[in-house]
Amino acid sequence: MTLPTDRERVASRLRIGSELLYLSRQDVEHLQLTRDAILELTRQALVEHGHRRYEMPAKIGVHPYDNVFYHAMPAYLPEPGIVGMKWIECYPDNPRTFDLPQTTGLLVLNDVDSGVPLAVMDSAWLTAMRTPAVTVLAAATLHPDVTTFAMFGCGVQGIEHVRYAALAMPRLETIYVYDTNEAAADALIAKLQPELGLRIVKGESPEAVTKSAQVLSSATVILRQPLAVVQDEWVTAGQTILPCDLNTFWDPRTTHRADKYIVDSIEEHELFASMGYFPDGLPEVVAETGEVLAGVQPGRENADEIIVNSNIGMAVCDIAVGHAIMHHALEHGVGVRLSL
Numbered sequence: 001m002t003l004p005t006d007r008e009r010v011a012s013r014l015r016i017g018s019e020l021l022y023l024s025r026q027d028v029e030h031l032q033l034t035r036d037a038i039l040e041l042t043r044q045a046l047v048e049h050g051h052r053r054y055e056m057p058a059k060i061g062v063h064p065y066d067n068v069f070y071h072a073m074p075a076y077l078p079e080p081g082i083v084g085m086k087w088i089e090c091y092p093d094n095p096r097t098f099d100l101p102q103t104t105g106l107l108v109l110n111d112v113d114s115g116v117p118l119a120v121m122d123s124a125w126l127t128a129m130r131t132p133a134v135t136v137l138a139a140a141t142l143h144p145d146v147t148t149f150a151m152f153g154c155g156v157q158g159i160e161h162v163r164y165a166a167l168a169m170p171r172l173e174t175i176y177v178y179d180t181n182e183a184a185a186d187a188l189i190a191k192l193q194p195e196l197g198l199r200i201v202k203g204e205s206p207e208a209v210t211k212s213a214q215v216l217s218s219a220t221v222i223l224r225q226p227l228a229v230v231q232d233e234w235v236t237a238g239q240t241i242l243p244c245d246l247n248t249f250w251d252p253r254t255t256h257r258a259d260k261y262i263v264d265s266i267e268e269h270e271l272f273a274s275m276g277y278f279p280d281g282l283p284e285v286v287a288e289t290g291e292v293l294a295g296v297q298p299g300r301e302n303a304d305e306i307i308v309n310s311n312i313g314m315a316v317c318d319i320a321v322g323h324a325i326m327h328h329a330l331e332h333g334v335g336v337r338l339s340l
């Protein structure tokens with residue numbers, strides 16, 4: 001029996017070229033694509049990227065304010081036949097000023113054969129899910145025996161990083177969390193401690209947290225000038241550091257002296273460096289995250305290596321997860337059909 005192609009599956013539920021599927025934030029969230037599924041979809045996308053089976057220009061953007069960005073993120077994955085683009089913006093002051101989310105955006109998916117739009121969906125939930133998936137997949141590969149994990153930033157990204165860490169790191173025993181807003185850290189612990197059954201500890205200070213964990217991640221603000229909250233002298237041999245906030249949170253001296261500096265996309269990091277986000281210069285990159293996951297390049301080669309792995313988000317992961325969300329929605333009759 002011949003299985004239907006991806007296009008045939010879509011065409012059986014959507015009039016391709018005559019209509020598209022619109023999925024609101026509530027639609028996307030209520031579809032309940034599992035974290036296990038998102039981890040696997042993200043892993044597959046990263047492996048494709050590691051084998052150079054993709055087309056994805058560095059994300060271009062505009063910056064109306066100093067702490068604000070809009071990014072256009074197109075990508076194409078030939079093997080699964082997925083093409084699309086995420087248009088995302090980040091306004092850190094939104095929650096306080098307008099009672100709106102910090103990050104909003106849309107993802108558009110197209111039919112590879114004809115180019116017509118297939119779906120438009122809210123991308124906030126998708127972004128919140130795939131970002132920590134990349135972090136923990138890399139962490140589990142670079143530090144497979146990890147028992148202690150630290151998360152700086154206890155907002156939406158911080159919460160999901162802790163959830164995904166518990167899922168992807170089987171030997172994990174203790175998670176340390178820190179936020180300048182103590183209430184956010186308290187809320188994270190109250191929410192996740194009963195859910196995960198792991199020991200979650202609120203850190204007393206960035207220094208104490210840094211000195212307590214083998215693997216550390218940060219999801220704070222993204223600024224051109226480093227804040228260097230975590231000082232270089234606090235970082236010791238054998239630690240794995242996975243920033244989601246470029247060069248903002250960590251002392252640039254650490255990234256420059258690390259035994260390995262790995263990034264999700266060299267091209268995108270070079271673009272950010274050209275925009276002034278690495279005023280001390282971009283450290284020498286030894287590999288991309290997908291290459292390590294695909295086994296194309298080595299990860300950790302000895303226990304004493306300091307490894308910094310900067311992941312700022314790639315559209316190949318967005319379209320892979322979005323594609324699965326679209327199929328899930330079509331199968332369950334979720335969303336609104338809009339005429340083209």
